[in-house]
Amino acid sequence: MSQKQRVLFLCVANSSRSQMAEALLRHLDPEHFEAFSAGSAPTQVDDRARHALQQLGISCEGLFSKSIEQVTGEPFDYVITLCDKSALECLALPGAGEYIAWNFADPATSTDKAAYRKTLQEIHERIKLFVLIKSRPAAPVAEGGLLSPTELFKCLADETRARIALLLSLEQELCVCELTAALDEAQPKISRHLALLRGSGLLEDRRNGQWVYYRLHPQLPAWVGEVLRQTLEHNAEWLRQDVERLWQMRDRPGRKPLCA
Known part of the structure; x- marks a missing residue:
């Protein structure tokens, strides 16, 4: 001891x-x-x-x-x-x-x-x-520099990126065309924001046929997921139109289940 x-x-x-x-x-x-x-x-x-x-x-x-x-x-x-x-x-x-x-x-x-x-x-x-x-030893920095509080809040300070993160927290996984429809933004703009979020360590992507899907990085610290969950829970009205546009989107791409 x-x-x-x-x-x-x-x-x-x-x-x-x-x-x-x-x-x-x-x-x-x-x-x-x-x-x-x-x-x-x-x-x-x-x-x-x-x-x-x-x-x-x-x-x-x-x-x-x-x-x-x-x-x-x-x-x-x-x-x-x-x-x-x-x-x-x-x-x-x-x-x-x-x-x-x-x-x-x-x-x-x-x-x-x-x-x-x-x-x-x-x-x-x-x-x-x-x-x-x-009372606790300093935690080692995650490989790849996965998301400090400063990086997280810098990412979420932009409204489009905040909406992307909350939609992914809600839907688990979305492709560019789904986010384009939900946010009513041009595809190049959505792609730029996704690249920044992925580069920061908040998101990861996977290819499924012709589609690329994005989700919250599975190795994110638990507190990051909790921040997004609490924000989503207490700000549903702020995201209402985005969610409705997503749910009303026709011909949403199909997806195979994620590998375990």
Whole structure:
């Protein structure tokens, strides 16, 4: 079993934000991380922070305010500051690994009665993302550079390409003439967009007799298919005319089943 990564959360008073972060990380992933907190001018754990944690079902056991001096010299893989002031005041800790700067408004200065609950929710979302990124090894880049988020959204930023992708998500497989009919566009324009989508790794093609059919690449990451599925589900009206033109098309080319 690999050694747990040690994470230190810092804020000035070590009374609410850093305590919340410590408790949340202990709760979310005790298998991969050890969580600690400290402050440059520690006071005591705020009862409102404890209450917010307890309402979320997070244990407050072992939480107490402590100074940076009490943890100086201890090894930490990550030191995360929770406010701009602590980032400025906290000196570099000997033996610390990566420094990360987050900034959350101090709920103690807010007049909002739900300030502590809202701050806890914000920190919770950030901790979940931290766990997701830092608890897993970096995934290897797919052969051929199959589709990063930037490439996907660049492709889908063009309306015609977005409609092509959604139609393929709906119909599984279409040829150029079907897409030409559905989108009411000239064949050369559709072909240019298909070439770009294929070159980006979003689509692949196959020949069946005289026809070339296009489909979403079968090795796409699952999240890409989910993005298209959710977009299609919530924007059916936007695609309605395209689908109706496709379904009303006569003499649609036949196709043999795909090889398994």
